[in-house]
Amino acid sequence: MTPRRDPNALNGATSDAxxxxxxAxxxxxxAxxxxxxAxxxxxxAxxxxxxAxAGSxxxxxxxxxxxxxxxxxxxAYVALMRAAHDRAGMPVGRLRELTIANREPLGPEVxxxxxxxVLEADASHRRIxxxxxxxxxxxxxxxxxxxxxxxxxxxxxxxxxRDAGGRPFRFSQVVRSHExxxxxxxxxxxxxxxxxxxxFRAAARAGWPGTRMEAAxxxxxxxGHDLVLEAPARDGDELVVTSRLIELRRVSGTWHHExxxxxxxxxxxxxxxxxxxxxxxxxxSAPAExxxxxxxGEPAD
Numbered sequence: 001m002t003p004r005r006d007p008n009a010l011n012g013a014t015s016d017a018x019x020x021x022x023x024a025x026x027x028x029x030x031a032x033x034x035x036x037x038a039x040x041x042x043x044x045a046x047x048x049x050x051x052a053x054a055g056s057x058x059x060x061x062x063x064x065x066x067x068x069x070x071x072x073x074x075x076a077y078v079a080l081m082r083a084a085h086d087r088a089g090m091p092v093g094r095l096r097e098l099t100i101a102n103r104e105p106l107g108p109e110v111x112x113x114x115x116x117x118v119l120e121a122d123a124s125h126r127r128i129x130x131x132x133x134x135x136x137x138x139x140x141x142x143x144x145x146x147x148x149x150x151x152x153x154x155x156x157x158x159x160x161x162r163d164a165g166g167r168p169f170r171f172s173q174v175v176r177s178h179e180x181x182x183x184x185x186x187x188x189x190x191x192x193x194x195x196x197x198x199x200f201r202a203a204a205r206a207g208w209p210g211t212r213m214e215a216a217x218x219x220x221x222x223x224g225h226d227l228v229l230e231a232p233a234r235d236g237d238e239l240v241v242t243s244r245l246i247e248l249r250r251v252s253g254t255w256h257h258e259x260x261x262x263x264x265x266x267x268x269x270x271x272x273x274x275x276x277x278x279x280x281x282x283x284x285s286a287p288a289e290x291x292x293x294x295x296x297g298e299p300a301d
Contacts, residue, residue, distance in 0.1 A: 032071050032107035033134045056115050057084040063108040071105035074196070074222055075189040081130045081142045084114035090128060093146035095188060097155055098227040101141045105221075110134050119143070124150040155228050157271055160254060166245030167297025169202040175237045185232035191268050192225065195257045198243045199272070206293035216287050217278045220253070224273040231265040238262040245294050251276045251283045253291075 065076035072080075077100055086092070106112065115131040130142040147153055179190035199220075203209065213219065233239055240260050247254035252275050259267040276286045 032105040033110050033137065033139060035107060035109035055088070055117075056113055057087045059083050059112050059114060061106055061108055061110045061112060066108050069105075069219075069221070070107055071221075072107070072110075073193075074100055074102070074225055075192040077132070077140055077142060078187075078189045078192065080112065080114065080132065081144065084116055084130055085128065085144075088116040090116065090118075091126070091146070091148065093126065093148040094229075095144060096125070096147045096153055096229055097143075097145035098188060098225065098229070099143040100225040100227075102221075102223045103138045103140055106132075106134055106139050112139065124148060125153060152230075157228065157256075157269060158226055160247045160271075163246050164248045164253075164295060166295045168242050168244045169198065169205060169298045170240060170242045171198070171201060172238060172240050175233050175235055175239065177235050180235045183232075184234055186234070186237075186267075188227070188229065191229070191233075191259065192227065192270075194239075194241055194259065195225075195243070195255075195270055195272060196222070198241050198257060199255055199274075202243055202294060202298075203290070205299060206290070206296070208287075208290045208293065213290075214279065216290075218284070218287060218290070219277045219279055219281075220274040220286070221277060222272055223252075223275045226271040228269045229267075230269070231261065231267055233259070233261060233267045239267065244297065245291075246271075248291060250285055253286070 059080055061072050061076070061080070065072045065079070067073045078098065111134065113133045115129075115133070117129050117131075119127040119129050121127070125145055125147045127143065127145050130144070131138065132140040132142070145153070145155070173194065175186050175190075179186050181187045200210070203213070238261070240262070241257065242260070243255055243257045245253060246256040252273060255270075255272045255274070257268075257270040257272065259269075261267055276284055278284045
Protein backbone atom coordinates (compact mmCIF):
# COMPACT_ATOMS: atom_id res chain seq x y z
CA MET A 1 0.00 0.00 0.00
CA THR A 2 1.46 3.36 -0.95
CA PRO A 3 1.20 6.11 1.66
CA ARG A 4 -1.01 9.01 0.60
CA ARG A 5 0.03 12.53 1.35
CA ASP A 6 -2.77 14.67 2.76
CA PRO A 7 -4.06 16.61 -0.28
CA ASN A 8 -4.99 19.50 1.95
CA ALA A 9 -1.29 19.86 2.72
CA LEU A 10 -0.81 20.70 -0.95
CA ASN A 11 -3.52 23.33 -0.61
CA GLY A 12 -1.82 24.86 2.40
CA ALA A 13 -4.35 23.53 4.93
CA THR A 14 -5.05 20.44 7.00
CA SER A 15 -8.24 18.42 6.97
CA ASP A 16 -9.37 20.25 10.11
CA ALA A 17 -8.42 23.72 8.93
CA UNK A 18 -11.00 26.53 9.00
CA UNK A 19 -13.47 26.47 6.14
CA UNK A 20 -12.21 29.67 4.59
CA UNK A 21 -8.57 28.56 4.36
CA UNK A 22 -8.71 26.08 1.52
CA UNK A 23 -10.17 28.12 -1.37
CA ALA A 24 -8.16 31.29 -0.66
CA UNK A 25 -5.57 30.89 -3.45
CA UNK A 26 -8.26 30.98 -6.16
CA UNK A 27 -10.31 33.73 -4.57
CA UNK A 28 -7.27 35.92 -4.05
CA UNK A 29 -6.75 36.14 -7.81
CA UNK A 30 -9.88 35.32 -9.83
CA ALA A 31 -8.36 36.58 -13.08
CA UNK A 32 -6.12 33.97 -14.73
CA UNK A 33 -2.43 34.59 -15.26
CA UNK A 34 -2.29 36.33 -18.63
CA UNK A 35 -0.55 35.30 -21.82
CA UNK A 36 3.24 35.42 -21.94
CA UNK A 37 5.05 37.43 -24.62
CA ALA A 38 6.02 35.44 -27.70
CA UNK A 39 9.68 34.41 -27.73
CA UNK A 40 12.00 36.32 -30.05
CA UNK A 41 13.14 34.78 -33.32
CA UNK A 42 16.38 33.53 -31.78
CA UNK A 43 14.57 31.43 -29.19
CA UNK A 44 13.03 28.05 -30.03
CA ALA A 45 9.36 27.67 -29.20
CA UNK A 46 8.94 25.76 -25.91
CA UNK A 47 6.80 23.09 -27.54
CA UNK A 48 9.58 22.39 -30.05
CA UNK A 49 12.32 22.13 -27.45
CA UNK A 50 14.28 18.91 -27.08
CA UNK A 51 13.83 16.88 -23.88
CA ALA A 52 15.23 18.64 -20.84
CA UNK A 53 17.02 16.97 -17.95
CA ALA A 54 15.00 16.22 -14.82
CA GLY A 55 14.56 19.41 -12.84
CA SER A 56 12.64 21.97 -14.91
CA UNK A 57 10.70 21.90 -18.17
CA UNK A 58 8.91 24.74 -19.96
CA UNK A 59 5.59 24.37 -21.75
CA UNK A 60 2.98 26.79 -23.08
CA UNK A 61 -0.74 26.59 -22.35
CA UNK A 62 -3.14 26.65 -25.29
CA UNK A 63 -6.57 28.09 -25.95
CA UNK A 64 -7.85 24.51 -26.20
CA UNK A 65 -6.69 23.88 -22.62
CA UNK A 66 -9.13 26.42 -21.17
CA UNK A 67 -12.70 26.08 -19.96
CA UNK A 68 -15.62 28.50 -20.23
CA UNK A 69 -14.14 30.61 -17.41
CA UNK A 70 -10.95 31.12 -19.42
CA UNK A 71 -8.96 28.96 -16.99
CA UNK A 72 -6.73 26.01 -17.86
CA UNK A 73 -8.93 23.01 -17.11
CA UNK A 74 -7.94 20.39 -14.54
CA UNK A 75 -7.86 17.78 -17.29
CA ALA A 76 -5.37 19.94 -19.19
CA TYR A 77 -3.05 19.93 -16.18
CA VAL A 78 -2.69 16.18 -16.76
CA ALA A 79 -1.47 16.81 -20.30
CA LEU A 80 0.97 19.47 -19.09
CA MET A 81 2.20 17.09 -16.40
CA ARG A 82 2.71 14.29 -18.90
CA ALA A 83 4.60 16.60 -21.28
CA ALA A 84 6.93 17.64 -18.45
CA HIS A 85 7.35 14.02 -17.34
CA ASP A 86 8.41 12.88 -20.80
CA ARG A 87 10.67 15.86 -21.54
CA ALA A 88 12.42 15.39 -18.20
CA GLY A 89 13.34 11.89 -19.31
CA MET A 90 11.40 10.16 -16.54
CA PRO A 91 10.53 6.46 -16.97
CA VAL A 92 7.00 5.82 -18.18
CA GLY A 93 4.95 3.41 -16.10
CA ARG A 94 1.26 2.94 -15.46
CA LEU A 95 -0.34 6.01 -13.90
CA ARG A 96 -2.07 4.90 -10.70
CA GLU A 97 -2.65 8.03 -8.62
CA LEU A 98 -2.98 11.69 -9.42
CA THR A 99 -3.34 14.60 -7.01
CA ILE A 100 -3.97 18.09 -8.36
CA ALA A 101 -3.97 21.19 -6.14
CA ASN A 102 -4.81 24.48 -7.84
CA ARG A 103 -3.25 27.64 -6.46
CA GLU A 104 -3.98 30.26 -9.11
CA PRO A 105 -5.78 29.98 -12.46
CA LEU A 106 -3.82 30.01 -15.69
CA GLY A 107 -5.03 31.50 -18.96
CA PRO A 108 -4.14 30.52 -22.53
CA GLU A 109 -0.75 31.17 -24.14
CA VAL A 110 1.09 31.28 -20.82
CA UNK A 111 4.65 29.98 -20.47
CA UNK A 112 4.72 27.54 -17.57
CA UNK A 113 7.87 26.33 -15.84
CA UNK A 114 7.28 22.85 -14.42
CA UNK A 115 9.68 21.61 -11.78
CA UNK A 116 9.90 17.81 -11.78
CA UNK A 117 11.17 15.99 -8.68
CA VAL A 118 11.12 12.38 -7.51
CA LEU A 119 9.64 12.13 -4.02
CA GLU A 120 10.07 8.38 -3.60
CA ALA A 121 11.07 5.44 -5.75
CA ASP A 122 11.57 1.70 -5.45
CA ALA A 123 11.43 -1.31 -7.75
CA SER A 124 7.64 -1.14 -8.04
CA HIS A 125 6.72 2.55 -8.31
CA ARG A 126 7.75 6.19 -8.35
CA ARG A 127 6.00 9.15 -6.76
CA ILE A 128 6.81 12.31 -8.69
CA UNK A 129 5.92 15.93 -7.97
CA UNK A 130 5.32 18.59 -10.61
CA UNK A 131 5.27 22.26 -9.55
CA UNK A 132 3.73 24.55 -12.19
CA UNK A 133 4.88 28.17 -12.04
CA UNK A 134 4.06 31.07 -14.35
CA UNK A 135 5.58 34.53 -14.16
CA UNK A 136 7.20 33.50 -10.88
CA UNK A 137 3.91 32.50 -9.24
CA UNK A 138 2.90 28.98 -8.20
CA UNK A 139 -0.17 28.02 -10.24
CA UNK A 140 -0.63 24.36 -9.36
CA UNK A 141 0.98 21.36 -7.70
CA UNK A 142 0.56 17.88 -9.12
CA UNK A 143 1.70 14.56 -7.68
CA UNK A 144 1.56 11.28 -9.57
CA UNK A 145 2.33 7.67 -8.73
CA UNK A 146 3.64 5.67 -11.66
CA UNK A 147 3.73 1.90 -11.20
CA UNK A 148 6.70 0.24 -12.89
CA UNK A 149 6.23 -3.42 -11.96
CA UNK A 150 4.73 -5.89 -9.53
CA UNK A 151 1.14 -6.45 -8.40
CA UNK A 152 -1.32 -3.57 -8.53
CA UNK A 153 -0.64 -1.13 -5.71
CA UNK A 154 -3.34 -0.64 -3.11
CA UNK A 155 -4.13 2.99 -2.45
CA UNK A 156 -6.34 4.85 -0.02
CA UNK A 157 -8.28 8.01 -0.67
CA UNK A 158 -7.72 10.82 1.86
CA UNK A 159 -9.95 10.90 4.89
CA UNK A 160 -12.71 13.46 5.25
CA UNK A 161 -13.55 15.34 8.42
CA ARG A 162 -17.20 14.29 8.34
CA ASP A 163 -19.47 12.67 5.77
CA ALA A 164 -22.26 14.98 4.66
CA GLY A 165 -24.39 11.95 3.77
CA GLY A 166 -25.25 12.98 0.24
CA ARG A 167 -27.24 10.49 -1.81
CA PRO A 168 -25.87 9.41 -5.22
CA PHE A 169 -26.36 10.77 -8.70
CA ARG A 170 -25.78 8.26 -11.47
CA PHE A 171 -25.54 8.18 -15.27
CA SER A 172 -24.23 5.85 -17.98
CA GLN A 173 -22.02 6.50 -20.98
CA VAL A 174 -19.85 4.70 -23.53
CA VAL A 175 -16.12 5.28 -24.03
CA ARG A 176 -15.57 6.96 -27.40
CA SER A 177 -12.63 6.34 -29.71
CA HIS A 178 -11.16 9.84 -29.37
CA GLU A 179 -10.97 9.39 -25.58
CA UNK A 180 -8.60 6.42 -25.87
CA UNK A 181 -4.82 6.77 -25.47
CA UNK A 182 -2.09 4.85 -27.34
CA UNK A 183 -2.13 2.17 -24.63
CA UNK A 184 -5.75 1.36 -25.51
CA UNK A 185 -7.27 2.72 -22.28
CA UNK A 186 -9.26 5.89 -21.69
CA UNK A 187 -7.00 8.87 -21.07
CA UNK A 188 -6.86 10.29 -17.52
CA UNK A 189 -7.87 13.61 -19.09
CA UNK A 190 -11.07 12.02 -20.41
CA UNK A 191 -11.84 10.56 -16.99
CA UNK A 192 -11.54 13.98 -15.34
CA UNK A 193 -13.78 15.46 -18.03
CA UNK A 194 -16.43 12.80 -17.31
CA UNK A 195 -16.29 13.72 -13.63
CA UNK A 196 -16.58 17.43 -14.38
CA UNK A 197 -19.67 16.65 -16.43
CA UNK A 198 -21.01 14.53 -13.55
CA UNK A 199 -21.05 17.56 -11.23
CA PHE A 200 -22.71 19.89 -13.75
CA ARG A 201 -25.22 17.17 -14.58
CA ALA A 202 -25.99 16.62 -10.88
CA ALA A 203 -26.55 20.33 -10.35
CA ALA A 204 -28.89 20.52 -13.34
CA ARG A 205 -30.79 17.42 -12.18
CA ALA A 206 -31.16 19.05 -8.77
CA GLY A 207 -32.72 22.11 -10.39
CA TRP A 208 -29.58 24.25 -10.45
CA PRO A 209 -28.31 24.57 -14.03
CA GLY A 210 -25.61 27.10 -14.82
CA THR A 211 -28.12 29.83 -15.61
CA ARG A 212 -29.70 29.59 -12.16
CA MET A 213 -26.29 29.63 -10.45
CA GLU A 214 -25.35 32.72 -12.43
CA ALA A 215 -28.59 34.43 -11.42
CA ALA A 216 -27.78 33.61 -7.78
CA UNK A 217 -24.28 35.12 -8.20
CA UNK A 218 -22.73 31.75 -7.40
CA UNK A 219 -19.80 29.87 -8.90
CA UNK A 220 -18.01 26.70 -7.81
CA UNK A 221 -14.45 26.18 -9.02
CA UNK A 222 -12.62 22.88 -8.64
CA UNK A 223 -9.46 23.49 -6.61
CA GLY A 224 -8.25 19.91 -6.30
CA HIS A 225 -8.56 16.27 -7.34
CA ASP A 226 -7.45 13.01 -5.73
CA LEU A 227 -7.81 10.48 -8.53
CA VAL A 228 -7.07 6.75 -8.28
CA LEU A 229 -6.99 4.75 -11.51
CA GLU A 230 -7.89 1.06 -11.42
CA ALA A 231 -9.09 -1.18 -14.29
CA PRO A 232 -8.79 0.26 -17.81
CA ALA A 233 -11.83 1.51 -19.72
CA ARG A 234 -11.50 0.76 -23.43
CA ASP A 235 -13.18 1.93 -26.63
CA GLY A 236 -16.85 0.96 -26.58
CA ASP A 237 -16.96 0.01 -22.89
CA GLU A 238 -20.20 0.91 -21.15
CA LEU A 239 -19.59 2.82 -17.92
CA VAL A 240 -21.63 3.93 -14.93
CA VAL A 241 -20.55 7.14 -13.18
CA THR A 242 -21.76 7.56 -9.59
CA SER A 243 -21.26 10.79 -7.65
CA ARG A 244 -22.31 12.07 -4.25
CA LEU A 245 -21.58 15.10 -2.11
CA ILE A 246 -19.61 13.79 0.87
CA GLU A 247 -18.21 16.86 2.61
CA LEU A 248 -19.49 20.39 3.11
CA ARG A 249 -17.72 23.29 4.71
CA ARG A 250 -18.76 26.90 4.91
CA VAL A 251 -17.23 27.89 1.57
CA SER A 252 -16.22 24.58 -0.02
CA GLY A 253 -17.46 21.08 -0.78
CA THR A 254 -16.13 17.69 -1.83
CA TRP A 255 -17.62 15.19 -4.28
CA HIS A 256 -16.83 11.48 -4.26
CA HIS A 257 -16.92 9.87 -7.71
CA GLU A 258 -16.73 6.25 -8.82
CA UNK A 259 -16.64 4.89 -12.36
CA UNK A 260 -17.48 1.23 -13.01
CA UNK A 261 -17.52 -0.83 -16.19
CA UNK A 262 -20.62 -2.82 -17.08
CA UNK A 263 -18.87 -5.96 -15.78
CA UNK A 264 -18.57 -4.33 -12.35
CA UNK A 265 -14.85 -3.57 -12.52
CA UNK A 266 -13.86 -0.32 -10.82
CA UNK A 267 -12.22 2.04 -13.31
CA UNK A 268 -11.54 5.07 -11.10
CA UNK A 269 -12.36 6.81 -7.85
CA UNK A 270 -11.95 10.52 -7.24
CA UNK A 271 -12.39 13.18 -4.59
CA UNK A 272 -12.99 16.57 -6.18
CA UNK A 273 -12.81 19.66 -3.97
CA UNK A 274 -14.63 22.82 -5.02
CA UNK A 275 -14.43 26.40 -3.73
CA UNK A 276 -17.61 28.49 -3.46
CA UNK A 277 -17.29 31.96 -4.99
CA UNK A 278 -19.39 34.78 -6.35
CA UNK A 279 -19.08 35.81 -9.99
CA UNK A 280 -16.36 38.32 -9.09
CA UNK A 281 -14.22 35.60 -7.49
CA UNK A 282 -14.91 36.47 -3.86
CA UNK A 283 -15.41 33.68 -1.32
CA UNK A 284 -19.04 33.11 -0.35
CA SER A 285 -21.26 30.33 0.96
CA ALA A 286 -23.38 28.23 -1.38
CA PRO A 287 -27.16 28.76 -1.60
CA ALA A 288 -28.72 26.61 1.13
CA GLU A 289 -31.51 25.45 -1.19
CA UNK A 290 -28.99 24.21 -3.74
CA UNK A 291 -27.03 22.21 -1.15
CA UNK A 292 -30.23 20.63 0.14
CA UNK A 293 -31.17 19.50 -3.38
CA UNK A 294 -27.68 18.18 -4.11
CA UNK A 295 -27.62 16.18 -0.88
CA UNK A 296 -30.89 14.55 -1.94
CA GLY A 297 -29.28 12.79 -4.90
CA GLU A 298 -30.76 11.75 -8.23
CA PRO A 299 -34.44 12.82 -8.40
CA ALA A 300 -37.10 10.40 -9.56
CA ASP A 301 -38.15 11.03 -13.15
